[in-house]
Amino acid sequence: MLFILGAVIVFACVFASYVAAGGHLGVLWQPFEFIIIGGAALGAFVIANPGEVLKKTGKGFKHLLKGQKIKKADYLELLTLMFVVFKTARTKGMLALESHIENPHESTIFNKFPKFSHNHEALDFFCDYLRLLTMGTNDVHQLEDLMNEELESHHNETHQVSGAIQTMADGFPALGIVAAVLGVIHTMGSITEPPEILGKMIGGALVGTFFGVFVSYGFVAPIASSLGNIYGEEGRYFHCMKAGIKAFVEGHPPSVAVEFARKGIFHVFRPSFYELEEAVNNVQIE
Numbered sequence: 001m002l003f004i005l006g007a008v009i010v011f012a013c014v015f016a017s018y019v020a021a022g023g024h025l026g027v028l029w030q031p032f033e034f035i036i037i038g039g040a041a042l043g044a045f046v047i048a049n050p051g052e053v054l055k056k057t058g059k060g061f062k063h064l065l066k067g068q069k070i071k072k073a074d075y076l077e078l079l080t081l082m083f084v085v086f087k088t089a090r091t092k093g094m095l096a097l098e099s100h101i102e103n104p105h106e107s108t109i110f111n112k113f114p115k116f117s118h119n120h121e122a123l124d125f126f127c128d129y130l131r132l133l134t135m136g137t138n139d140v141h142q143l144e145d146l147m148n149e150e151l152e153s154h155h156n157e158t159h160q161v162s163g164a165i166q167t168m169a170d171g172f173p174a175l176g177i178v179a180a181v182l183g184v185i186h187t188m189g190s191i192t193e194p195p196e197i198l199g200k201m202i203g204g205a206l207v208g209t210f211f212g213v214f215v216s217y218g219f220v221a222p223i224a225s226s227l228g229n230i231y232g233e234e235g236r237y238f239h240c241m242k243a244g245i246k247a248f249v250e251g252h253p254p255s256v257a258v259e260f261a262r263k264g265i266f267h268v269f270r271p272s273f274y275e276l277e278e279a280v281n282n283v284q285i286e
Helices: 004-019 030-046 051-066 072-092 094-102 120-134 138-188 195-249 254-263 271-280
Strands: none
Touching: 004 051, 004 195, 004 271, 030 195, 051 138, 051 195, 072 094, 072 120, 072 195, 072 271, 094 120, 094 195, 120 138, 120 195, 138 195, 138 271, 254 271
């Protein structure tokens, strides 16, 4: 729960330091300022984004709480699966994969790798390009161009949410200024009040500026960055498949093809050569 840990650190450092310096938390409680800023940000977010992005945003926060979806074990499973598929195609021919590709959820190969099988986007991507191979596609350059185009579309689609949240983060400071200006206008309308009342009103108005900047740089922008990292790792998972398929089509043996795929994985998630070798040796190939 790194998100929760980070949020606690931000709150603790800002507000604990404020109180330790002699500040009063009660002054910061300005609910109408919060409604102005938060409501305007939410409304702008709805205006700026299509309904599909709004739906994906809710799912994005689930991903944020769970953290990285792709782990080292997922890459190890993927590499092992690719080895089994490529080995089967090399020994029995591409047509031997046809029944597995057309009904992957009933496939005796894919069912050995449950996490991959439940990743519907990855399963569709892998099966689609295997299907092209069974249909006789053997031009590696055309195949690579096609995969690059699909991966670019996938990247743009998945980063819609993080981009939309980053745009909202960029707007929060300005909306904080809007709330502060409204507070100053309200204060000027009470200019005949004594200084202690005017000071409290001006302090309340300035909370808007503080809140806009605090929420933007303390929470919303980091959320956008975190989601970008999560979606980026999903993209690298697909690039791993691309590297393996490309190497296989180029004529490399299955063990070499999966090694090409392994090398493109970030070090923190990359299985070692010996871990992959052990996994491959322990799987039964039909």
